[in-house]
Amino acid sequence: MSFTLYYHPLSSFCWKVLIALYEADIAFEPRLVNLGDSADRAAFQAVWPLAKFPVLRDNARGKTIPESSIIIDYLARTEPRAASLLPGDPELAMQTRLKDRLIDNYIHAPFQQVVAERLRPEGQHDPFGTEQARRQIRSGYDLVAPMIGGSGPWAMGESFTLADCAALPALFYADHAVRLSEWPELAAYLLRLKARPSVARVLAEAEPYFQYFPLRNG
Ligand SMILES: N[C@@H](CCC(=O)N[C@@H](CS)C(=O)NCC(=O)O)C(=O)O
Structure with missing residues (x-):
């Protein structure tokens, strides 16, 4: 292989x-x-x-x-x-990479901080840092929401790209830290992503492990 x-x-x-x-x-x-x-x-x-x-x-x-x-x-x-997965046009490729970076840095990474907080031992918790991370996720949602769904179903329009690969895990998991309900365009985008066969396969394969996800019950 x-x-x-x-x-x-x-x-x-x-x-x-x-x-x-x-x-x-x-x-x-x-x-x-x-x-x-x-x-x-x-x-x-x-x-x-x-x-x-x-x-x-x-x-x-x-x-x-x-x-x-x-x-x-x-x-x-x-x-x-x-x-x-990456447009051939250099300007579109840059826009795709930018969306990937914004999603990773301002939604996905702060979500990881919220999870890390849940795993900290007694006496080592950081409520201030965790609230900052949740604020960062909200700012990330505010930033990314207007970039989605304008010219097609995906982050870059009609073509499914790197930015969509980044968006699914970030939105799927961050939704457990800061609910997407106030960002209906992102919630609708997450539903479209979940229906994509590649994504549905990833989610199905992860299913048996969800019991180990620290925020599974909110
Ligand atoms: N920037 C890295 C982040 C990778 C990352 O944080 N992976 C996590 C799993 S989602 C990991 O390996 N965690 C184990 C650890 O930190 O010990 C990437 O985009 O691949």
Whole structure:
């Protein structure tokens, strides 16, 4: 198999890449990493010292590619079936990358802070930092909402791109930290994303692991 994906089915950033792989129908060997197992973590650290997934190994070209956005960028450049994930026009490609960055930095990352707070041990909680993270998510929603749905169903209009791969995990999970109900255009966009076959497949594969999601009950 040409590609190996180091991942976990519950990991939001892995969803970004799984959606891209399923969109383009690219075969890969899924390598589920259990970071709680010291041997598995050490083996993964030998591949990528930060031990953060997703990481894609391109076995044919002997390359190891970390970071979800970079992996999708790489696939769009090297795999013809993934080319549409990043527009060929440089200006549109920049707009796509910008939306990906805004979604990751101002919705997805602060959502991770809210989850991290839930996992902190007694006496180590940070309610102020967590409220700041929730405020950041609201600002992220305000920023991204007007960018969606103007010229088509997806973040860049008619074409499903990197920005949509980023949006699904960010909105799906952040909705558990700050409800999307005040942003109806984002809520409708999330519904469209969930109906996309690549996304539905990712969600179905993650289903058995949802019991381990710390914010599953709000
Ligand atoms: N910027 C990275 C973020 C990756 C990331 O934070 N991955 C999380 C899972 S969603 C992870 O590996 N967490 C394990 C840890 O931090 O120990 C990307 O886009 O791939």
